[in-house]
Amino acid sequence: MKSIYLDNAATTPLDSRVLEKMQPYFSDVFGNPSSFHAAGLAAKKGVDAARKSIAALMNAHADELVFCSGGTESDNLAILGLVRTNKAKVKHVITSAIEHPAVLELLTHLQKAGEIELTILSVDKFGLVDVRELEKALRPETILVSIMYANNEIGTIEPIADMGRALLKWRKTHNTPFPYFHTDACQAAGVLDLDVEKLHVDLLTLNGSKIYGPKGVGLLFVRRGVEIEPIIYGGGQERGLRSGTENVPGIVGLAAALEIAQAEKEKENVRLTKLRDKLTAGLLKIKKTKLNGHATERLPNNVNISFLDVEGEAAVLYLDAQGIYCSTGSACASGSLDPSHVILAIGLPYEAAHGSLRFTLGHSTKPADIDYVLKVVPDVMAKLRHMSPVNLDMKYFK
Amino acid sequence: MPNDSQQDNCDIVSRSGDQGWFYSDTVKDYFFNPRNFMRDEEAYKDAAMGLVGSPACGDAMKVWIRVDPATEKITDCKWKTFGCGSAIASTSMLSVMVLENSGMTLKQARELKPQDILARLGGLPARKIHCSVLGDKALRAAINDWYRRQGKLEKVEEEHGRIIDSVAKVTDKDIEQAVLEGADTLEKVQAKTKVGTGDPSCLPEVEQLIRFYREKYLGSSPKVEV
Structure with a gap:
């Protein structure tokens, strides 16, 4: 049976070239980078080279990178690290309504615990944060703004550089180093520019598992001069900001993946955008559908469509049975009773939010795959709609 | 009910990736092979029909039945469901159970519980049980409709208890039952009954009821969320 993986926003396969670079660091170069002997030094060399290479890609300094276990830890380190190190009486944080749970859950937890005051910016119907809204929300007590670079569900790319400039201006006129600007770039790292000077960010999160690198490794960029506290204590690795023996093969793999992604992104983005637009146009031919997210300010691999009268999980399972792997923002697929917070934030009613499907293309996606998906999805939708009592009876309920 | 080993062997991972689940x-x-689902609504215009849920809360189920007036046995049962895999499978199984052994009597059908359907399905992951609780209600609504159409109004049994959530059709009895089954917080009661998903305005009352039944049966108040 066919197997067409269209869930690359969930995670990507490891690129064989990345695996090749990682391979020596499992058994041959296995030393602890903190050890003084040759085995340790060899491992340290691998980590140092990776750090240097990534720093160059991000237009950052090597000492501004903190390796950790992934995107969630990196987000937590950025936010907790900053909030805890700041001793001000009132600490205000601004974020958006469509952030990843690694940011949103943590911030709402801190708010409930009374550690911070929180402003959650709404987004427009395309999922965009309005820079003017951000400016309006700024307060003298604002210590941090955390807005994602690109959204994982609907693929909307946020105007990070514009926000960064607005924050620089605010700091200048108010003569303060605050607020710092954090962005979660996990979805963007493989396809967008990561130059931290152009983005004007102070903290940036990315990880390996979305860019054809290894899982279990990520990093936080922390601009020189930005003070954060560690959230994990121990042997003092990563300049004391992330204790624990370095995941050497992971770090080497992260660097290799990022190098490949950044070198190939122009060409690959053109290819993916074509396939994305073909898939989008084809799916929108099915009746009672809507594209979620922005038409152009969008990740080149993301297609997110709401299908009315159909429940997302049921659709995912039927597509799975036909060898098509995608995901849904349906409540039933999440364990909570509410459908995706992102789909609700862009203003879709619950009825439509339950039937949203996300297809995220990747390196392996070929034109023939899109043809197959466009052949299968209409039939699956027809079948599920046939089984569904919704539509005709909507009025009956309301 | 699912056992732990089923939870380990997951083939679908949630959106947030926190837990997997497993379908038997x-x-x-x-x-995938729905039994008795409604293909021709026109032909069933004369059949008794029951409908519960709403697309807003993620599940809607519609059940049609034909009944032999002499024996009051169900001779035909068709359905349509808007919902996830569990919801569709549950209604699918319900229709089979209602029709087997030459059909349930309406009395038997009224006693059908979600737990009976779950048992026949070989269990559902704990987090998916709430998806299977609407089918039996739709069936009971169809039974009432049949009695109404027969002019036997004395046989119409409105759902026991008082409706708390008019969208999900959840009653105080449902909440009592959920508490008795161990749901001691609003979240757990919601997971079992879907109360408040279509009509959040009832939530304060639901919380009061949970407190009341907890104190009545378990002698303690629910934990206060910090």
Whole structure:
């Protein structure tokens, strides 16, 4: 049976070239980078080279990178690290309504615990944060703004550089180093520019598992001069900001993946955008559908469509049975009773939010795959709609 | 009910990736090969019909039945479901149970519980049980409709208890039952009954009821969320 993986926003396969670079660091170069002997030094060399290479890609300094276990830890380190190190009486944080749970859950937890005051910016119907809204929300007590670079569900790319400039201006006129600007770039790292000077960010999160690198490794960029506290204590690795023996093969793999992604992104983005637009146009031919997210300010691999009268999980399972792997923002697929917070934030009613499907293309996606998906999805939708009592009876309920 | 080993062997991972779940082969079979689902509504205009849920809360189920007036046995049962795999499989199984052994009597059908359907499905992951609680209600609504159409109004049994959530059709009895089954917080009661998903305005009352039944049966108040 066919197997067409269209869930690359969930995670990507490891690129064989990345695996090749990682391979020596499992058994041959296995030393602890903190050890003084040759085995340790060899491992340290691998980590140092990776750090240097990534720093160059991000237009950052090597000492501004903190390796950790992934995107969630990196987000937590950025936010907790900053909030805890700041001793001000009132600490205000601004974020958006469509952030990843690694940011949103943590911030709402801190708010409930009374550690911070929180402003959650709404987004427009395309999922965009309005820079003017951000400016309006700024307060003298604002210590941090955390807005994602690109959204994982609907693929909307946020105007990070514009926000960064607005924050620089605010700091200048108010003569303060605050607020710092954090962005979660996990979805963007493989396809967008990561130059931290152009983005004007102070903290940036990315990880390996979305860019054809290894899982279990990520990093936080922390601009020189930005003070954060560690959230994990121990042997003092990563300049004391992330204790624990370095995941050497992971770090080497992260660097290799990022190098490949950044070198190939122009060409690959053109290819993916074509396939994305073909898939989008084809799916929108099915009746009672809507594209979620922005038409152009969008990740080149993301297609997110709401299908009315159909429940997302049921659709995912039927597509799975036909060898098509995608995901849904349906409540039933999440364990909570509410459908995706992102789909609700862009203003879709619950009825439509339950039937949203996300297809995220990747390196392996070929034109023939899109043809197959466009052949299968209409039939699956027809079948599920046939089984569904919704539509005709909507009025009956309301 | 699912056992722990099923939870380990997950083939679907949630959106947030926190937990997986596993559907039994029976669930998959009844989901992918739905039994008795309604193909021609026109032809069933004369049949008794019951409808519960709403697309806003993620599940809506519609059940049609034909009944032999002499024996009051169900002779035909068709359904349509808007919902996830569990919801579709549950309604699919319900229709089979209602029709087997030459059909349930309306009295038997009224006593059908979600737990009975779950048992026949080989269990559902704990987090998916709430998806299977609407089918039996739709069936009871169809039974009432049949009695109404027969002019036997004395046989119409409105759902016991008082409706708390008019969208999800959840009553105080449902909440009592959920508490008795161990749901001691609003979240757990919601997971079992879907109360408040279509009509959040009832939530304060639901919380009061949970407190009341907890104190009545368990002698303690629910934990206060910090």
